Amino acid sequence: MAPTKTITRPLSGVPVGLALVRDAEVLGAEPFFHEFIAGIERVLVPRGVPVLLQVVATVEQAGERIRAWAAQGQVQGTILIDLLPGDERVALVKELGMPTVVVGDPVTAGGLPTVWTQDEVAMHDVVVSLVEAGHTHLGHVAGPAHMAHTIIRSRTFDAVAAEHGARATTFEGDYSEAAGVRAVAALSGDDDRPTALVFDNDVMALGALHEAHRLDLAVPGDLCLVAxxxxxxxxxxxxxxxxxxxxxxxLGELVGDVLAEVLLGRTPEPVLAPPATLVPRGSGLS
Known part of the structure; x- marks a missing residue:
């Protein structure tokens, strides 16, 4: 269900907050959040609502920041992303009565308004495409294992690979370039290594590509890479x-639209963003 696109009523000029749990170095190299926040601002800033971003190291620190924002009246709403199963931030914003939108699956959101990118649909399509291309041993270089969307992607990866008779190997990552390097280095000496790797972000995939070049592994001849x-x-x-x-x-604009609805006192139904689609290029599947 798509949110209405005809919101015209002005909103309070108080910011909305995004307490983002990320390593600052990783965040600086990762294009996703720059574009995501730009999309949110495209909707909210013309309404007089700025976005207040705070980068923190832990979920606990994110909760402390949200509580401080509420106590000091610094924000009128929040955006939650990269939640954990049973995430304490869900209970916190409910306790505070803080208008909130979750970017994640509705189950993890615990009844809060959500925008979900249907990661399970995209992962299903990627695995099927790799199997159809002839790959029988697939690798998944996942994001942080405790995140709810990582769990959904990993479970889908394993289930669809098994359904199609392919082997599946998982490497835990942290969204950094070094994680991609480690994954390729770990499998480089293995004669039974995966012939295709799916990465949970672009930065890890780039690290893997650089390491493959260093090890004289041909991409895509020896190794197919999908970011x-x-x-x-x-x-x-x-x-x-x-x-x-x-x-x-x-996606950011969609989140901004839903949050505007919530700030106006409405309770929108969960919104399903269009699932991501596979774009084949020279690293494999082209």
Missing amino acids: WDDSALCQLAEPPLSAVSHDVQA
């Missing part, structure tokens, strides 16, 4: 990286 979240980094790589692509700024 999650397309970006200019993927498109300018050599070879260009195949990617699971969606319009991240449009």
